[in-house]
Amino acid sequence: MADFDIAEFEPKTASRDEWSAFHRYNHARHAEIRPDDPENPEDVEEKYMNFEDPQRFRRRLAVWDDGEIVGFFGVSGHREGGPGYDTNKHLLNLNGAVLEPYRRRGLGTSILGKVSEMMDEYGRTVLSVGTEEQDGHAFLLRIGAEERFKGAENRLDLTKVDWEMVQRWAAQGKERSPASELVLYEDRLPDDVLEKYTPVITAVLNTVPFEELDHGDIVITPEMVKEWNRQMDAVGD
Numbered sequence: 001m002a003d004f005d006i007a008e009f010e011p012k013t014a015s016r017d018e019w020s021a022f023h024r025y026n027h028a029r030h031a032e033i034r035p036d037d038p039e040n041p042e043d044v045e046e047k048y049m050n051f052e053d054p055q056r057f058r059r060r061l062a063v064w065d066d067g068e069i070v071g072f073f074g075v076s077g078h079r080e081g082g083p084g085y086d087t088n089k090h091l092l093n094l095n096g097a098v099l100e101p102y103r104r105r106g107l108g109t110s111i112l113g114k115v116s117e118m119m120d121e122y123g124r125t126v127l128s129v130g131t132e133e134q135d136g137h138a139f140l141l142r143i144g145a146e147e148r149f150k151g152a153e154n155r156l157d158l159t160k161v162d163w164e165m166v167q168r169w170a171a172q173g174k175e176r177s178p179a180s181e182l183v184l185y186e187d188r189l190p191d192d193v194l195e196k197y198t199p200v201i202t203a204v205l206n207t208v209p210f211e212e213l214d215h216g217d218i219v220i221t222p223e224m225v226k227e228w229n230r231q232m233d234a235v236g237d
Contacts, residue, residue: 004107006114009060009072011049019046022062025069028099033133044235051234054227055082055219061114063098063107071098071107075118078216083224087216092124097136108139126214149213188229194222 009022023042030039040048049060056076063071073096078088094115098107119127129145131137140147173180189197198220205218231237 003065004070004110005064006061006107006110007064009062011046011060017067021064021067021069022072025062025072025099029072029097032100033097047235048231051231054224055079055084059118061096061111063102063111065102070102071111072096073111073115075115077122077124083219083221084217089123089216090125091214091216092119092122092127094127094129097133100135103135109143112143128214149211189225191222194225198222198225 009018014022019042023045026045027039030037053076055078057079058074058076061073061075062069063073073094075092075094077092078085080089092115094111096111115127119125129140130151131140185193202218202220205220208218
């Protein structure tokens with residue numbers, strides 16, 4: 001570990017050299033896990049990382065090796081006094097990765113040491129971590145993490161959809177529920193609809209089965225959605 005340095009990465013004060021190192025890491029990481037997916041442009045990635053989340057605080061840890069970032073981690077949790085804080089205040093979330101050539105060299109264990117200090121700082125008692133790679137599963141098993149929740153990602157190739165079948169479904173739905181109306185808002189929900197939408201999506205999200213995962217309430221407010229919209233507008237999303 002003598003050759004590696006772990007330091008907080010501050011998006012708002014990062015130098016151009018630090019950002020360049022981050023982008024090189026991000027491209028390498030993307031090639032490892034999602035090589036066929038499009039990447040965010042570098043300027044968009046920087047804007048997103050500089051945005052403030054209205055509900056959660058975020059901190060980043062970079063692993064440096066001779067001027068290059070070889071690992072990058074995000075730590076997040078609910079802000080004190082914010083929506084959902086009371087039932088989530090014991091939780092801290094960790095995500096990130098070490099590039100494949102640098103794995104099994106103690107970097108993950110060192111990161112956990114830093115994160116443990118953050119848990120004490122914020123008074124958190126449960127660390128939530130996820131992985132979709134075999135190396136990640138092996139590491140979490142080795143440190144004694146408990147498996148609490150499994151998920152799956154399903155992808156649909158829209159070029160292979162039976163659109164005639166979809167049209168039949170749409171017609172049948174209208175026939176079976178004539179009192180219902182499907183309305184499309186192409187850009188953003190109007191404020192009056194947003195006020196009705198957020199309590200419903202909050203209720204729906206809190207019915208999601210999380211198996212044995214320790215989690216608190218999910219809370220979506222109109223103010224949160226408006227901030228997310230503002231951020232998306234800023235990057236043309």
